[in-house]
Amino acid sequence: xxxxxxxxxxxxxxxxxxxxxxxxxxxxxxxxxxxxxxxxxxxxxxxxxxxxxxxxxxxxxxxxxxxxxxxxxxxxxxxxxxxxxxxxxxxxxxxxxxxxxxxxxxxxxxxxxxxxxxxxxxxxxxxxxxxxxxxxxxxxxxxxxxxxxxxxxxxxxxxxxxxxxxxxxxxxxxxxxxxxxxxxxxxxxxxxxxxxxxxxxxxxxxxxxxxxxxxxxxxxxxxxxxxxxxxxxxxxxxxxxxxxxxxxxxxxxxxxxxxxxxxxxxxxxxxxxxxxxxxxxxxxxxxxxxxxxxxxxxxxxxxxxxxxxxxxxxxxxxxxxx
Numbered sequence: 352x353x354x355x356x357x358x359x360x361x362x363x364x365x366x367x368x369x370x371x372x373x374x375x376x377x378x379x380x381x382x383x384x385x386x387x388x389x390x391x392x393x394x395x396x397x398x399x400x401x402x403x404x405x406x407x408x409x410x411x412x413x414x415x416x417x418x419x420x421x422x423x424x425x426x427x428x429x430x431x432x433x434x435x436x437x438x439x440x441x442x443x444x445x446x447x448x449x450x451x452x453x454x455x456x457x458x459x460x461x462x463x464x465x466x467x468x469x470x471x472x473x474x475x476x477x478x479x480x481x482x483x484x485x486x487x488x489x490x491x492x493x494x495x496x497x498x499x500x501x502x503x504x505x506x507x508x509x510x511x512x513x514x515x516x517x518x519x520x521x522x523x524x525x526x527x528x529x530x531x532x533x534x535x536x537x538x539x540x541x542x543x544x545x546x547x548x549x550x551x552x553x554x555x556x557x558x559x560x561x562x563x564x565x566x567x568x569x570x571x572x573x574x575x576x577x578x579x580x581x582x583x584x585x586x587x588x589x590x591x592x593x594x595x596x597x598x599x600x601x602x603x604x605x606x607x608x609x610x611x612x613x614x615x616x617x618x619x620x621x622x623x624x625x626x627x628x629x630x631x632x633x634x635x636x637x638x639x640x641x642x643x644x645x646x647x648x649x650x651x652x653x654x655x656x657x658x659x660x661x662x663x664x665x666x667x668x669x670x671x672x673x
Contacts, residue, residue, distance in 0.1 A: 355426070356381070357389055361398065361412075369403070369411040386410075431456065432471040436479040439528050442489055443496060480531055489533055491555040492526075499523045504558040505537070510551040521547070522562040525570040529578075536570060536577075538562075546577060588629045590639075591650040593622035598645040602627070609638055622647065636661055 356379055363370060363378060372383045372390075379386070390410060393400050399413035432453065440446045457465055491507075498505045505523050510516050521537035524544065528534075533549040544565075589612070594602065602611055608630065615624035629635040632654070639646060639658045648655045 357393060360386075360389055360393065364400070364410060364412050369409040371409040375410065428460065428468050429471050432468050434472060434476045436477055436528070438478075438480050438531070442492055442528075442533065443526075444493065479528075489549050491552045492533060492549055494555045494557065495523055495535055495549065495552070496526065498555075498557050499525060501557075502561050502564060504560045504562055506556050506558050507547070507552050508554040509547055510553060516553065520558060521545075522564075524564060524568060527570070527574050536573065538565065544573065586630050588632050588635050590627045590629065590635050590648065590654060592625050592627060592639075593647040593649060594625050595621075595645045596623060598642065599623055599625070608634065624649070632657075640665075 359379060360375060363375065370378075372386045375386045376383045390400050390402070399416050401411050401413060403409060403411065435449060437446060440449055457468055460468055495505065497503075503523075504520055506518065506520050508516060508518050519539070521535075521539060523535060523537045525536045526533055526549075527536060527546075535547040535549055535552070536544065537547060538544050542565075596617065599614070602625065603609060610628040611625060612628050613626040617623045627635075627638075629638065635654065636658055639648060639654070640661055648658065
């Protein structure tokens, strides 16, 4: 792209002092005519490029002119300016700091790419929040963040997945945002590293004791390995169904967790075979009854009877209330 080439010309002149059009053309694999057009473009944007004739002539930048840009391509500059997740930045108290840092970065760019970098904000926006979902409370996040950077132990009161609450002292190694949820990655007193959902930390306070981070600990690598192991341990309840054509697109937009494993070919004009996966049978039952006559259970056969019993119990309950 031309923008990348113009930046490359600036960096080459900055590194070598003076280069001929031929040398630049060879470096960038374009014609000398293209280099002359590029120099006109740079000059037109206010970059002080100077042509010197003669045996030792060539193109150079005015003395003392330097750009703070250090080898970034136009695509790399765009990557730096893609909008981050604003609600996660807000959780960390970094919204204003991030904006100020980006403004400083823009000011350091050559004018030839500055407007393109700014325009990324108007073309790509990332929103990782979900529709209508209530945000998890993260009251302890600021305390946790401080302890991570100060390498100070934390005393936390934590609610486990089974509802039990206990107190423990941990060594906070990092924070990870998974979707809208924050997780604290921390080492236990025996050195084992565990993940703690921040919204389940009822109370956190720093302990007057520092710790040494594990040698070579890489947060991103650890999280990737941890989530891969976690997914392998998840329970799975598979169900084969037939779905009414008009309902197929709604299967994953119910508010219930369901994975569509396979969609088969339509059988006539009536039904489409689909294989679904749930974590538990209870989730599958609630999911099926919600679609009434739009989804037919094929396998497992006993699930049909269980959904029927659930429906009959629901009808009986509301009739008693009349």
